[in-house]
Amino acid sequence: MSKKDLGLLILILVVGTIVAIINPRFLLPINLANTSNLIGLFGILSIGQAFVIITGGIELSVGSVVALLGTLFIDFIAVRDLDWPLAFVLIIALGAIIGLVHGWLITRLKLQPFVVTLCGLLIYRGVARFYTADGTAGFAFGQNFPELEFLTAGRSWGVPNSFIALVVIAIVMWVVLHRSVFGRYLYAIGKNEEAAKYSGIRTGRVVMAAYVICGVLTALSAIYFAMYTRSISPASHGQFYELYAIAAAVLGGFSLRGGEGSLIGVILGTVLLQELQNLVNLLGIPSSLNFAVMGGVILIGVLVDQQWGVFRARRLMVDAARKNVAGAAAE
């Protein structure tokens, strides 16, 4: 765990302690379970985003993808009576295809990631609303899918299964990002894509794979979100979720220029964001201020981190100068 991650963890614990002192309900099992469920949902989404950001890209369409794929998933199993495992596979495949198309447009046709995914944001939202004729997709009364519901919205030993899913995915993705050949390529491309290309790396494929990973994880979280809300109005479902994901990555130490950030960082970023949401509710802050609190904390976090870097660089220089003076005096 890097110093940056450790700092973030300490911040999470400090904020948690303060909230718990002011409002002890923070520590009630029901509150912790709800919060960790949300951490699970948003964490899966944010890991996907992190893989794209590490290449120096951005994926703005994930909120709309959550809406579209969530709508389709509920439609598949509730209206079209598909077996849920089949629907599950279809949705994941669709997520992969969306990622592939984005990656292809970005790497082969050299479009900017911001532009491609901004168009995606608009297109998928529009398609989702059209698909339901601006209505709501939901389950009929009495419809249930015990296994699916257990896996997505259920709990094991009191822990939400969505949170357990996040832990499993995080471990796998940690290995991929920090230990695998592919992960090294991602960092290399994020640092300097040209130099990576001149080292014989097929940069286009690697970047495309990052978008596919993002698409798959987004699709998975779309299913989790759908099963959590159980009814979806595509006009608002998943709105701004791309920003939550980007915020989690930035809080976790990712640079939007690429090449920087850790998997633990993005998870901790997600935890902090959800903790703040919870804080707004528990401390009786008007919920209309929700975004303002989040924005403020992210800004302060990034600022402190940056200033700390400047301070450290200065201190190193002063130390070196002192040593030099001491050395000269000793001569």
Place this chain on the structure above:
Amino acid sequence: MNYSDTSITASTPFLSLENVRKTYPGVVALDGFSMEVRPGEVIGLVGENGAGKSTLMKILGGVTTPDTGTVTVDGIAHDGLTVEASLGSGIAFVHQELNLFENLDVAANIFFGREPLRAGPLKLVDRARLRTMVAPLLKRVGANFSADTPVAALSLAQQQMVEIAKALSIKARLVILDEPTSSLPLAETDKLLDVIKALKADGISVIFISHRLHEVERVADRVVVLRDGMLAGTLQKSAINHDQMVKLMIGRMLKEREKASEAARAPGAIALSAKAVRTPAYPGRPVDLDVRRGEILGLAGLVGSGRTELARVFFGIDSSLGGALELGGKPLVLGSAADAVAQGIFLVPEDRKLTGILLDLSIAQNISLPNLPAHARRSLVSASAETATAEKQKTNLGIRAPSVQTRTGTLSGGNQQKVVLGKWLAMNPKVMILDEPTRGIDIGAKAEIYGLMRALADAGVAVLMISSDMEEVIGVSDRIAVMHEGQISGILDKDQFSQENVLLLAVGKQPQ
């Protein structure tokens, strides 16, 4: 010292440094250094990288102040200059890396931030007046382009002229040129040297910093040699020659061109062959070229003659617009650099920091990057395998760094270049393409890189070396191919090597 044979000696120096000492943590960058620059004098400043030239420049630019010693400019003594004092007294810099806005035109660049304004609250630029202000400056530097040319459309030498015109626009009395010719081919270099002579004629002093000693020889009135932060010696006009400079720079005579004149080697089999290959830069001009095993083929030519573009095709970065490539007699189709690497065709690119290495990665990570799957088990990178490979290359190449985990960004240019070489030597090169392999590298490291190229050739690798440094091309190559406007204008064998022949071919004429 004897100044009596030149007329400039009568005047008082414009700049003089006395007993300047500057230390940084752990190093003495300059020690007891003194020098003088007289009005209208051209000083050649030479020394290996790390000899203290950059520190000297920083002191003259007012970026840093000396620990002890005085800097006297125009009769006023300073303990250290400030940036304002340096600018105010007419010291101007033209850096190796040009600081021009490529998207703006020449006039806008020269008067950037000092544009003449029209009357009125909107502060609009008075374009007509700007143009009349720029015209005489361009004339003085002998520019053959107009003030409204976008800088992006200019050649490197022309861009340097813009920088010099900029220096003149602030009424410079001393122009410091830092490695101005390192990226220029011969013909353009001549233009630049003419500009220096014109400045001298106007009474402006010039400090000319260069690794290209024959140019220093041509233009300098006096040569100041730095070694390890100290004045290694001063050569008066009559005493300036290549060997003397090298001797002072390294403190001994270099056997640099050893074996260069060795009898021509028996040519090996053709390794890489281009048949009517057409690069995106010159789509209408097919190139035929064979690189043989065991030879160093020098590729000379003017900047913009299409050499780097050809290398990019050989390395699979750009695809050929026609014709065919062959490797060892078999057709070679390259869709990407990855394909070239898989075939054992490697490139040491021209721009080390942008394309050669990843500055943020360690030496070990850079070296393993092209061959990472071989340093991994079940797709997981093995740090120990990586370290082992890197240690081997570090020892082989003599990379000077605390460890292989050191970030490459902290290394000197020569050591960075060795890391680039190391990543390819760790694999099995069949064809090694080196694009300006010794640019900005000090003499000691240069000799080592020449040695490495020769060792590769001796081991049967086909080596293709692109270089704009005439001494290098002639001293290192077994054969020289010269490019002119996208085509091979001629190939010289060892017995035809001469600067004149290379230059004639480079401008599209046939050698005598």
